[in-house]
Amino acid sequence: MLADSHNNQDVEKAIIPLMVPAFEGNEWTYVKDCLDTGWVSSAGSYVNKFEQEVIRYINCPYGVACMNGTVGLQISLQVLGVTADHHVLLPNGTFVASANSIMHIGAEPIFVDINSQNWQMDLDILETFLSEECRQEKGQTINIISGKVIKAIMIVHIYGQICDMDKLLALARQFNLLVIEDASESLGATYKGKHAGTMGDIGVISFNGNKIITTGGGGMIVSENQDYIQKAQHLTTTAKVANKNYFHDQVGYNYRLVNILAAIGVAQVEQLEQYLTKKRAIATHYFDRLKTISAINFQETNDGVEPNFWLIGFCSDRKKQLMHEFKKQRINFGHFWTPMNKLPMYKNHQYIQRNNVTAKVANQCICIPCSISLTLEQMERVCQSIQKCFTLNQLK
Ligand SMILES: Cc1ncc(COP(=O)(O)O)c(C=O)c1O
Structure with a gap:
């Protein structure tokens, strides 16, 4: 599997990059097709194809492509009903976008330490916090310090590893918390055969230039819950109502992935x-x-x-x-x-x-x-x- 480069005399002197993308498949062909046909924007068959191919690979029924992982997380929080009145738990060791997405909707993050073995959220610390520093009221978990409802856990699969999801999901059930999987880094990683992003209520994958496959910039929101994905699709496409001229029923966003980037994604997912x-x-x-x-x-x-x-x-x-x-x-x-x-x-x-x-x-x-x-x-x-x-x- 590993390439051999005995013939390359320069390899000793060249910089070894940390991580660079590879474009060895149909990327040029599919991008050329977009340019030749003029389908470069968010309407175009590659966006739908990309969604289908990714959800097929991760064995998840629904998914919607968006501009990047950060907005995917923001929209996921919104479709789960997280608002400015809520807290969201997430690991203290993560990329800043996870926390920013919570702040973007006005909610308040609570950071939880990671463990020294797998660097994922420390679930023992999480359990102690939920049991001893929160109280239950009308089926909700309230943070005693702030008096605010804790609505969700954003679990981040750090560096493409995954925590003990059985334990995490049991805690979420016990404390009535929704689970957003920040699977930005972990496309293709599995836990007991289930793909990262498909185990919680909703999951988000990133296709940033440094990810395992890339569209340059891009993301996808995935879920087994069709309603969540329909809402995400609506919000990411300016909340435009189908078959009505320029009629929008909410303050939506222009977050849909564009065809020319999805074309790169289709070629990448093939590999x-x-x-x-x-x-x-x-x-x-x-x-x-x-x-x-x-x-x-x-x-x-x-x-x-x-x-x-x-x-x-x-x-x-x-x-x-x-x-x-x-x-x-x-x-x-x-x-x-x-x-x-x-x-x-x-x-x-x-x-x-x-x-x-x-x-x-x-x-x-x-x-x-x-x-x-x-x-x-x-x-x-x-x-x-x-x-x-x-x-x-x-x-x-
Ligand atoms: C853990 C994590 N969350 C969120 C993001 C945000 O994704 P994007 O760069 O596609 O907005 C990234 C990476 O970029 C990430 O590594």
Whole structure:
């Protein structure tokens, strides 16, 4: 599965990117078709085809394509009935868009720490918070500190891993909370055979340029609930009423994905299976090659989870040395996000934690190259650089 590039004399000198998209299929053909036929905007057959192909792949009955994952999350919250009167729980370690989407509708996020093994929301901390710091009233869960209703959990499948969804969904049922899956990073990842995005009430996938498949910018809202997706479709298309001239029955949004981008998406989804196989092969290769270095702790995989390995990261207390070595070897790397509670607009929001694991992961995590196009030689260069940092003072 892994490409061999013995013939490329320049590979040693070239920068190894962290993650770049691959366009090896019908992308040019389908985009040309849009340009040739003039179907470039939000009406056009590629948008519907893209929706059909993605929902077929993830085995979910309904989906609607939108401009990006961020607006997909915003619309999902709206169709679930989350309003400015509500709280939404989400992990403290996530990309800022998850939290922003909650703020965009005027609701208030509550951040929950992540755990040190799989870096997903810590469900024990969540359970203690819901049991001990909230009260039940008329079938609703009220946050004692603010007196506000907690309406939903936005679970983020961080880096294409998935938490113990059985436990999360049981907690959601017990406390009468809706579940939005921020599956932006996790297309193709599964939990006990079910695809990320299809286990909660509603799910959102991103097709940003850095995702496993991309439309440049794009997103999709998916659900088993037809009503949610119909509402999402309506809201994302300026709430236009069918068969009536310019009649709109709500303040809607111009959020529908455009045909020219969906055309790229159709070509990308044709290659998704192959990309997932490659991503998993890259991860297996790194794990195998680096297993003797006990001082690096890769993000762990929960039982029942088949990750998509969107990003591959580990924690190490030698992050500085690793960064120095990677820079020297022209290897690009990535950091974990700044924890939400450390951002100016979120620092005064409630953060539920015991040992502030998000801070530790943010300080120690380093992500290593994992593009679909990564070669064996490039991986070897990465592994040798890592090894060097641990052999300088003996292997731990
Ligand atoms: C966890 C997470 N949530 C939301 C988003 C937002 O998606 P988009 O960039 O498509 O708006 C991203 C990534 O971009 C993400 O990684």
